[in-house]
Amino acid sequence: MTTPETTTREPVLEVTDLSVDFAVDRKWVPAAIRLNYQVAAGEVLAIVGESGSGKSVSSMAILDLLPRNARISGSIKLRGQELRELGGKTMRRIRGNDVAMIFQEPMTALNPAYTVGSQIIETLRLHNAISPAQAKERALELLSMVELPDPEKAFRSYPHQLSGGQRQRAMIAQSLSCDPALLIADEPTTALDVTVQAEILDLMRNLRDQLDSAVILITHDMGVVADLADRIAVMRRGLIVEMGTSEQIFSNPQHQYTQELLAAVPHLGGSEIDLTAALASATGAEDLVLDVSPEELKRREEENARRLDDARRVERAAAHDAIAPILELVDVAIEYPKQGRIPAFRAVEGANLVVRPGEVVGLVGESGSGKTTIGRAAVGLLPVAEGKLTVGDIDVSSADRKVVARLRRKVGMVFQDPSSSLNPRLPIGESIGEPLFLAKIAKGAELQRRIEELLDQVELPREYRNRYPHELSGGQKQRVGIARALALSPELLVADEPTSALDVSVQAHVLELLQELQERLKFACLFVTHDLAVVDLLADRIVVMQRGRIVEQGTRDAILRNPQDPYTQRLIAAVPLPNPEKQRERRELRALLAEKS
Secondary structure, three states, rough: OOOOOOOOEEEEEEEEEEEEEEEEEEOOOOEEEEEEEEEOOEEEEEEEOOOOOHHHHHHHHHOOOOOOOOEEEEEEEEOOOOOOOOOHHHHHEEEEOEEEEOOHHHHHHHHOOHHHHHHHHHHHHHHHHOHHHHHHHHHHHHHOOOOOOOOHHHHHHHHHHHHHHHHHHHHHHOOOOOOOOOOEEEEOOOOOOOHHHHHHHHHHHHHHHHHEEEEEEEEHHHHHHHHHHOOOEEEEEEEEEEEEHHHHHHOOOOHHHHHHHHHOOOOOOOHHHHHHHHHHHHHHHHOOOOOOHHHHHHHHHHHHHHHHHHEEEEEEEEHHHOOOOOOEEEEHHHHEEEOOOOOOOOEEEEEEEEOOOOOOOEOOOOOOHHHHHHHHHOOOOOOOOEEEEEEEEEHHHHOOOHHHHHHHHEEEEEEOOOOHOOOOOOOOHHHHHHHHOOOOOOOOHHHHHHHHHHHHOOOOOHHHHHHHHHHHOOOHHHHHHHHHHHHOOOOOEEEEEEOOOOOHHHHHHHHHHHHHHHHHHOEEEEEEEEEEEHHHHOEEEEEEOOEEEEEEEHHHHHHHOOOOOOOHHHHHHHHOOOOOHHHHHHHHHHHHHHHHH
């Protein structure tokens, strides 16, 4: 392990030999082991690693928010004061006042029964002797500081009335209400679209400069780390295996695990410089493109090979276009029906889309763009209001129950969250075999054999058939979801954000599995995502959606290397690059694109 970097400024937080253990089945199980690091005012320390590495647990120990079966040892000093020696009442005063936390999911962190404004006022008055009027004035000031477009409206709104990005801004405002010396951000952008994520990262960078707070950023997204972090601590199995400046870690990682972590990060477009050059040309900002290094020349050679492969794909696609599509949308409109006082809402308008056998089509866009709506309509979960949607020879737009029953044999769906899509009461073997049993395709010994074959396909041990979902990791549960979706040998697989909830290394394994299965089984795939780097790995063609309409579609190379629509350009420019220097350049390009739009 490399030695911890020391900061030139007086540290706000000093962690020395911090260890956390949990009592499980009468044994102490280590979660964090002898951690040592410091964070100074105005500095961002990113703690990175897979789920279970101990990064969140060690940060919760700082706030003394761990459950009763936890044992903490070592030293935690805030501005020189030892927090481990403080009682519960004193720690409650410090939490929110001196140390604040931004959680991963604002919808669960904010109280749904109270307005955003009342929750910020509660925090302010709990820690400060001020009147309700003064607290309201300060709350509105904070909502303006986090750049909410209408602070008054946000103040009066309940959490569910705000978008994901607005909720995250509101939670940041609440966290900053008492000017904390230390801010802990636990996966603050994981649940956000790439463009909203870029806005939140810009906001956090600006706030750090304004408030001069020390920041601990907990994440597994190396692009986010490159955008924000000054120093990085890499954790694995409870240990800090490497620590250094952002430039050191990204340019010259020493530990094998750090190298593997960076290697697992999907890179949009293969060569970030070539992609940046394309975006710079679109904005007239060619002077922002960096000089080409020898390493970049090598990457460009690889990119040329990639483009040759794309050219071959185009040739194959020309012949492929003569094949009848497995999924076709012609002038399709989809709307959510009226519910009580809530009027009907048209989510998709005038969509034209084709997916042919053996082809992977990436459907990308922000939340609310309509991409998931199309995916759900393709498997018969939403009615078609106008136009024609067909899967093979089945007209899904007819809304006939018998038609939908036939459709279920032709399509499979992989959902975003495997934990909520699997029945917690069923062993995974039964979950995988259920479609076969209900379709009366297999039962008894034949069903058990098919379940074993499907487990083999997704590279899970056969003995896992008797395990329950809670006994599996996130990546393993997603493999179960894929196995179940493939149980009926579908002609079309709809994958709705299947890797967004997974760690980067687990995500890489699941994507490799999907690639291998698609190439071997030759099913068509509609891959719904907001992660352009992921779709770059898988897709033959890409369809871009904005506000319910398809704004651009074409081959992977055409869309990602030479985007024509301004929205596609902004979408690509918002993707954080796992390279600090290139990410700074990308931010400038993003600002220019924003000025043009």
